[in-house]
Amino acid sequence: MSGQFRGQVTLDGPSGTGKSSVARAVATQLGAAYLDTGAMYRAATVAVLDAGVDLSDAEAIARAVSAADIQVGTTADAELVTVDGVDVAERIRGAEVTRTVSPVSAVPAVRRLLVDRQRALVAEAHAVVVEGRDIGTVVLPDATLKIYLTAAPEARAERRAGQLGVTDPGRIAEIAADLRRRDEYDSSRADSPLRPAADAVVVDSTGLDREAVVERVLELARTAVGEPA
Numbered sequence: 001m002s003g004q005f006r007g008q009v010t011l012d013g014p015s016g017t018g019k020s021s022v023a024r025a026v027a028t029q030l031g032a033a034y035l036d037t038g039a040m041y042r043a044a045t046v047a048v049l050d051a052g053v054d055l056s057d058a059e060a061i062a063r064a065v066s067a068a069d070i071q072v073g074t075t076a077d078a079e080l081v082t083v084d085g086v087d088v089a090e091r092i093r094g095a096e097v098t099r100t101v102s103p104v105s106a107v108p109a110v111r112r113l114l115v116d117r118q119r120a121l122v123a124e125a126h127a128v129v130v131e132g133r134d135i136g137t138v139v140l141p142d143a144t145l146k147i148y149l150t151a152a153p154e155a156r157a158e159r160r161a162g163q164l165g166v167t168d169p170g171r172i173a174e175i176a177a178d179l180r181r182r183d184e185y186d187s188s189r190a191d192s193p194l195r196p197a198a199d200a201v202v203v204d205s206t207g208l209d210r211e212a213v214v215e216r217v218l219e220l221a222r223t224a225v226g227e228p229a
């Protein structure tokens with residue numbers, strides 16, 4: 001990039017396609033802020049779990065999220081996530097939160113609250129890379145560049161297994177089933193379902209290593225602001 005990048009890059013897509021790792025690397029290279037909206041829904045889920053709320057009660061879920069002080073950082077090099085002042089960066093990646101986050105994030109009032117916060121955080125940055133499920137479709141419909149990242153389900157399950165240090169084929173099959181379950185839930189909910197924006201560039205990362213995907217997104221970002229790729 002010859003000058004400083006100014007604009008918004010969105011990265012949406014199913015679980016395990018590489019959104020977080022690619023978004024962090026792209027943000028670092030562009031000198032941009034970085035926002036992990038999945039971490040915000042995960043932190044909201046911590047608040048719901050700690051409030052002991054019935055997961056079929058949408059109003060109680062929304063009340064618990066609205067009462068919690070949820071803070072997330074916007075830099076690519078450090079993960080800052082707190083709920084009511086407690087560091088939950090590790091806890092939000094655990095099995096309990098991962099199992100519960102889809103029903104919590106399907107509650108429309110929770111989405112309205114977090115989308116408002118996402119837009120406020122984005123408004124503070126001259127340049128930002130935001131990852132999630134509905135960023136190009138709902139949160140930032142006028143973004144400079146929208147990417148929809150996909151990968152074959154087998155590749156995603158292997159990557160997630162590698163990330164968790166799992167080698168047992170039975171456990172890998174469980175991981176694949178969990179990814180399928182979450183994708184199905186996230187794609188079929190009524191409010192802001194996971195889908196590519198009409199003007200998103202679809203990048204299939206199956207068979208590409210992370211660096212190749214980062215390079216492709218950087219090329220697209222340069223082109224989007226009128227620089228030679």
Ligand SMILES: Nc1ncnc2c1ncn2[C@@H]1O[C@H](COP(=O)(O)OP(=O)(O)OP(=O)(O)O)[C@@H](O)[C@H]1O
Nearest residue numbers: 014015016017018019020021159163205208209210
């Ligand atoms: N192109 C790639 N090739 C191989 N592995 C990759 C690639 N991109 C990312 N990975 C690895 O795959 C794992 C999952 O990536 P990451 O957490 O970035 O996915 P994600 O889409 O953000 O997932 P989630 O939505 O569940 O948070 C990580 O270990 C990451 O290093």
Ligand SMILES: Nc1ccn([C@H]2C[C@H](O)[C@@H](COP(=O)(O)O)O2)c(=O)n1
Nearest residue numbers: 037038039041101105132133134182
């Ligand atoms: N913009 C977003 C981001 C995330 N979610 C939900 C759906 C995911 O299953 C969950 C966790 O996200 P991850 O950390 O795996 O990226 O949060 C959403 O609905 N909208």
